[in-house]
Amino acid sequence: MTTTHASPAPAVGAEDLSVWPASAAEPRPGELSVGAVALSAVAERFGTPVYVLDEGEVRRRCRSYRALFPEAEIHYAAKAFLCRAIARWMDEEGLGLDVCSAGELELAVAAGFPAHRIVLHGNAKTPHDLHEALRYGVGRIVIDSPSEIARLAAAVGPQGRQRVMVRVVPGISAGGHDKIRTGTEDQKFGLSVSDGYAQHAIARILDQPQLELTGLHCHLGSQITDVKPFLSAVRRMVGLMARLHEQHGLLLPELDLGGGHGVAYRPGEPALDLHRLARRVRAELSEACAAAGLPVPRLIIEPGRAIAGPSGVALYRVVSVKRTGGRTFVAVDGGMSDNPRPALYGVRYAPRLVGRAGSAARTPMTVVGRHCEAGDVVAADAPLPDDLRAGDLLAVPVAGAYHLSMASDYNMVGRPPVAAVRDGRARLLVRRESLEDLRGRDVGL
Ligand code: LLP
Numbered sequence: 414m415t416t417t418h419a420s421p422a423p424a425v426g427a428e429d430l431s432v433w434p435a436s437a438a439e440p441r442p443g444e445l446s447v448g449a450v451a452l453s454a455v456a457e458r459f460g461t462p463v464y465v466l467d468e469g470e471v472r473r474r475c476r477s478y479r480a481l482f483p484e485a486e487i488h489y490a491a492k493a494f495l496c497r498a499i500a501r502w503m504d505e506e507g508l509g510l511d512v513c514s515a516g517e518l519e520l521a522v523a524a525g526f527p528a529h530r531i532v533l534h535g536n537a538k539t540p541h542d543l544h545e546a547l548r549y550g551v552g553r554i555v556i557d558s559p560s561e562i563a564r565l566a567a568a569v570g571p572q573g574r575q576r577v578m579v580r581v582v583p584g585i586s587a588g589g590h591d592k593i594r595t596g597t598e599d600q601k602f603g604l605s606v607s608d609g610y611a612q613h614a615i616a617r618i619l620d621q622p623q624l625e626l627t628g629l630h631c632h633l634g635s636q637i638t639d640v641k642p643f644l645s646a647v648r649r650m651v652g653l654m655a656r657l658h659e660q661h662g663l664l665l666p667e668l669d670l671g672g673g674h675g676v677a678y679r680p681g682e683p684a685l686d687l688h689r690l691a692r693r694v695r696a697e698l699s700e701a702c703a704a705a706g707l708p709v710p711r712l713i714i715e716p717g718r719a720i721a722g723p724s725g726v727a728l729y730r731v732v733s734v735k736r737t738g739g740r741t742f743v744a745v746d747g748g749m750s751d752n753p754r755p756a757l758y759g760v761r762y763a764p765r766l767v768g769r770a771g772s773a774a775r776t777p778m779t780v781v782g783r784h785c786e787a788g789d790v791v792a793a794d795a796p797l798p799d800d801l802r803a804g805d806l807l808a809v810p811v812a813g814a815y816h817l818s819m820a821s822d823y824n825m826v827g828r829p830p831v832a833a834v835r836d837g838r839a840r841l842l843v844r845r846e847s848l849e850d851l852r853g854r855d856v857g858l
Contacts, residue, residue, distance in 0.1 A: 429680040432763065433810045434470035434724055443770030445808060448834030452728055452808050453768035455839050459832050461730040461806070462747035464817055466494075466842065468502065468835040470724035471813075475506035481691040482714060488532055490672045490717025491517045493814035494725070497524035498833060498842045504530075509552070511672075511715045515545040522549050532669075532715075534580075536602050543568050547575065555580050555630050555669075557603060559610065562617050562624070569623040577618060578630040578669055579604060581611045583649040587642035588634025589675060590758040596633035596642070603631065606653055612660075619661060626663075628710055629653060632671025635718065638683040640690050646670060647697045655705035669713035670694070676722050678811045679763040685719070718814040725813020727752065727829075728767075729791070731805040732783065741778040743797065745807055748782010749789040750823040752809075752816040762792040768806040771798025780807065784824050817843075825851055 430437045436448050445452050448467045455465050478487045488509035491500075495512075500521045503510055509530040512518045522528055528549040535542060536557045543561075546554055547568055555578045556562060569575045582603040588594035595602045604611040618626050629650050633642050650668055657663045677684040694712070702709045729745035736742075754760045764780055775796040782789040792809065820828045827846035832839050 428765070431680045432677050432682075432723065434467040434726075435473065436467055436469055437810075443766070443768065445765070445767045447726055448839075449837040450834040450839045451768075452726065453806055455832055455834065456728050456730070456768070456806050458839065459830050459841065460845065461728055462745070462751055462829040463728050463845075464751075464812060464829055464831045465726045465728060465839075466499075466721075466813060466831055466833045467724045467726075468498075468833045471499065471502055471720060472506055474720045474724065475503065475508055477687070478714075478716065478720070479507060481687055482712065484695075485712035485714055488530075488713060488715045489720055490715045491521065492818055493717030493721045494816070494818045495520060496831060496843050499721070500524040500526045509713075511717075512551075515539075515542045518542075518545055518549060518551065528552070532578075532713075540564070540568075547573070552576060553578055553627060556614060556618065559604070559614050559617070562614060562621065566621040566623045571623070573623055574625055575623060576625045576627050578628050578667065579611060579615055579618065579626065580630045580632070581606055581650065581653065583631045583633070583646050585633055585642050585645050585649070587637045587639070588673065589636025589638075592758060593635040594633075595635075596631065596646070606649070611653065612656070615657060615663075616661070619663070626665065628665045628667030628669060628713075630669035630671065630713075632715070633673050635673045636675040637673040638675035638685050640686065640693050643670060643690060643694055644697045647694060648701050651698070651701035651705055651707065654707055654710070658705075658707060664708060666710055667713060668698070668710040669715065672715040672717050672719075674716045674719040676719055676811060679761060687719070720814075722811050722814035725811070725816070727809040727812035727816065729764075729807045729809070731801065731803050731807060733803055734801055741776060743778050743780045743801060743807070744783060745780060745791060746783055747826075747829060748784045748791055749786065749821075750782070750784060750826055751820045751829050752791065752812065753819050753821070754815060755790045755793070756786075756788045762795070762809050762811070764792045764795050764797070764807045764809045766798055766801060766805055767808045771805075772800040774799045783826065822846070822851060827851060 488511045489503045490511045513534045529552045531551045532553045533546045534555045553576045557580045580603040582605045585596040674685045733744045777794040778797045780792040830845040831843040
């Protein structure tokens with residue numbers, strides 16, 4: 414077994430909370446609390462839709478990464494979800510940060526995150542991205558294309574020095590969906606080993622006195638639930654490190670294996686076993702390095718989803734229930750503008766009724782959003798109580814990653830707020846986008 418299931422099947426009649434934050438509890442029948450705050454109270458106070466982030470769960474996940482990989486640097490992938498509070502939590506928990514734009518960088522630094530613990534990624538870093546990265550003094554910049562080398566060296570200037578890594582395509586196929594597989598040659602990220610682009614880029618970097626190559630980077634893809642692709646990546650990356658040592662006498666002190674650690678979105682789905690990952694990667698790395706006669710590099714990993722995803726809950730209000738064509742459509746007050754993932758990747762979620770105890774009988778229902786597309790589905794075939802009605806609250810677990818960071822202004826409904834819960838208290842982190850916000854950008858007539 415290379416994967417674990419989120420938890421054993423629940424007792425008949427009990428709600429399966431395996432994909433919910435560890436703090437999730439049922440203080441009374443039908444009510445659900447997270448961080449000791451009733452979700453219905455959060456909806457009441459902040460309105461719906463609203464995203465709830467369990468601060469304790471975020472911190473617990475950071476700590477568990479640090480405990481499992483004590484020798485490694487853990488960089489949180491900000492693209493999963495970033496706001497000032499989460500940047501602060503990452504700093505307090507001793508993690509680094511992976512950013513991929515001047516925007517993410519600026520927000521993190523403005524929140525007080527130390528720039529030297531930030532890594533800049535991106536397949537198309539603009540001159541502005543690079544300029545800001547140098548101005549703030551980020552720890553490392555990950556080179557993703559040959560043209561970036563000269564541009565970056567010129568921007569650093571003759572007196573400067575910038576630490577860089579090279580993003581290598583290891584030729585490994587892994588990930589939960591075609592659109593999020595990045596380890597093979599048929600996609601836009603990285604420099605390939607098999608056609609020699611990676612080796613060529615490395616030789617050019619070594620020629621630039623302004624650039625200091627600290628190591629290799631690879632990111633196989635996202636939502637990977639099997640340990641094996643990571644082990645193959647270790648072998649291939651160490652193989653390349655050995656060749657670089659032979660050719661250039663180079664001993665690279667760092668190896669970044671990217672993120673991609675898969676989580677369960679519904680009870681019973683597989684998730685990446687992080688204990689096993691830590692144990693096997695450590696063993697593979699020391700064996701491969703011993704065989705190649707190389708010192709073991711410092712490991713870096715970049716989880717995003719596995720930290721933020723299961724820590725977040727989306728809360729929606731049911732607007733209408735419609736029975737048609739043999740199906741029950743439950744329409745809620747959010748949808749693809751706050752969560753495009755079902756439309757993009759066909760992901761399935763497990764919403765549940767909160768705030769009141771519904772009837773025991775469950776029927777598969779299609780939870781849809783309020784947007785003007787038939788593909789605006791929040792959760793397909795979700796078993797929900799027969800007596801579900803307008804005004805009810807639905808909570809969707811595992812909503813903390815790649816929802817709001819990918820949210821749009823489609824249909825001008827405005828993006829939802831984010832509230833943090835912890836120890837019985839809720840506080841607003843990001844306010845709701847108002848019509849005024851939307852109107853304010855429209856400056857022509
Ligand atoms: N490092 C790099 C260089 C990345 O590109 C990514 C994600 C990560 C780390 C973090 O991966 P994670 O641990 O979160 O899987 N929108 C998609 C996911 C796109 C992932 C993009 N890169 C989704 O909703 O599933």
